Amino acid sequence: MGKRALAERLHGLAGFSEPDVSLEQYPTPPDLAAHLLHLADLQGDIAGHTVLDLGTGTGVLALAAACRDPARVLGLERDAEALAVARENERTVAPGTPVDWLRGDATRAPFGPNSVDTVVMNPPFGAQSGNEGADRAFLTTAASVATVSYSIHNAGSRAFVESFAADEGGLVTHAFAAEFDVPRLYDHHEREREVVEVELFRIEWA
Ligand SMILES: C[S@@+](CC[C@H](N)C(=O)[O-])C[C@H]1O[C@@H](n2cnc3c(N)ncnc32)[C@H](O)[C@@H]1O
Numbered sequence: 001m002g003k004r005a006l007a008e009r010l011h012g013l014a015g016f017s018e019p020d021v022s023l024e025q026y027p028t029p030p031d032l033a034a035h036l037l038h039l040a041d042l043q044g045d046i047a048g049h050t051v052l053d054l055g056t057g058t059g060v061l062a063l064a065a066a067c068r069d070p071a072r073v074l075g076l077e078r079d080a081e082a083l084a085v086a087r088e089n090e091r092t093v094a095p096g097t098p099v100d101w102l103r104g105d106a107t108r109a110p111f112g113p114n115s116v117d118t119v120v121m122n123p124p125f126g127a128q129s130g131n132e133g134a135d136r137a138f139l140t141t142a143a144s145v146a147t148v149s150y151s152i153h154n155a156g157s158r159a160f161v162e163s164f165a166a167d168e169g170g171l172v173t174h175a176f177a178a179e180f181d182v183p184r185l186y187d188h189h190e191r192e193r194e195v196v197e198v199e200l201f202r203i204e205w206a
Contacts, residue, residue, distance in 0.1 A: 003035065003038040004034075006038065006067055006068075007030050007031045007034035008030075009067060010030035010033055010034060010063065010064060010093070011030045012092070013030070013058060013059075013060060013092060013093070014085050014088055014089055015027050015058060015183075016057065016058060016081075017081055017084075017085055018081060021188075023078070023079060023124065024125060024126075024134070025057060025079070025082065026122075026180075026182055027057060027058055027060060028060050028061060028122045028152065028180070029180060030060065032152075032178055032179075032180060032198075033060045033064045034064055035178070036061070036064075036120065036150055036152070036200060037061065037064040037067075037068060037120070039150075040065075040118065040120065040150050040202070043202065045118045045148050045150075045202075046068045046069075046070050046118060047068055047069045047070060048069065048070065048071055049070055049071055049118050050070065050071055050072045050073075050115075051065040051070045051072070051073045051074070051116065051117065051118045051119075051120060052073075052074045052075075052111070052116040052118070052120075052145065052146065053073070053074070053119075053120050053121060054076055054106040054119055054120075054121040054138050054141060055078075055106050055121055055122070055123055055124065056075030056076060056077045056082075056083075056086060056101070057079075057082045057122075058085045058086050059075050059083075059085070059086030059089045059099065059101070060089070061120045061121070062086070062099050062101075062120075063086075063090060063093045063099065065118075066090075066093070066095030066096065066098070066099050067093065067096060069096060069097065071097075072097070073095075073098075073099045073100065074099070074100045074101075074102055074116070076102045076103075076104050076106055076110060077101070077103060077104075078103065078104065078105055078106070080103055083101050083103055086099075087101060106121075106137075106138055107134075107137035107138065107140070109140075109141045109145060110141075110145075111145045113144060113145065114145070114146075114147060115145050116145055116146050117146065117147050118146060118147065118148050118149065118150070119141075119142040119145065119148075119149035119150070119151075120149070120150045121138055121142065121149065121150070121151045121152070122151070122152040123135045123137075123139075123151060123152075123153075124138075125153065125154045135151070135157070136164065138151070139165075139168075140168075142205070143168040143170060143203075143205050146205060147204070148203065148205065149203050149205065150200065150201070150202050150203075151203070152178075152180070152198050152199070152200050153200075154196070154197075154198055154199070155177065155196075155197035155198060155199055156199075157199055157201075158172075158175055158201075161199075161201050165203045168205065168206070169205070170203050170204060170205040170206055171203065172201050172203050173202050173203070173204055174201070174202035175199060175200070175201050175202075176200055177197065177198070177200075178197075178198050178199070178200055179195050179197060179198070180196045180197075180198045181193060181194075181195055182194045182195070
């Protein structure tokens with residue numbers, strides 16, 4: 001399935017039924033999710049591999065991966081309601097590979113070292129008070145369980161991500177900027193939609 005067909009498959013998926021701002025529940029836009037998974041697949045990181053989506057939410061990244069012939073896909077999320085939506089979304093997408101949906105804390109390294117090939121994630125940015133450093137905790141998990149990871153961060157994160165990866169013996173091999181369309185979800189959102197600048201990174205972990 002090409003990138004455009006993949007994005008079309010992801011359009012129309014259900015979003016968070018009761019989004020929880022304390023968990024920074026923002027769905028990845030379908031075009032951006034398709035772009036990330038397409039790039040990851042071109043790098044040889046999806047087809048035939050075990051893919052883990054950390055903080056899978058309504059499942060968009062896991063489902064995009066599941067459309068690209070992976071050996072296995074796992075979606076880990078702490079919010080049971082979001083996982084229920086992800087299961088519904090799986091019925092809508094009907095990917096070639098079924099997804100194993102798991103409830104748990106992504107910051108507590110749920111698997112052993114090198115137990116998955118590829119982590120994909122749009123982690124909480126740590127923007128909410130009490131949630132500071134959340135993206136760092138997700139990266140720590142990626143470093144401990146995966147060979148390679150793809151993650152979305154807020155703009156201006158490159159120095160932090162490169163230095164974090166280096167400290168863990170990893171290397172940022174690809175970085176690019178993108179726009180993230182955020183619909184009005186929470187009381188503090190003043191506009192119907194807002195475009196947030198983000199950065200995507202591919203990291204090879206030692
Ligand atoms: C920015 S949203 C991204 C959701 C989804 N991955 C996507 O791309 O549309 C971050 C997700 O991480 C989840 N989350 C936050 N903290 C978590 C934790 N400690 N363990 C597991 N999931 C967590 C949130 O509930 C939310 O679904």
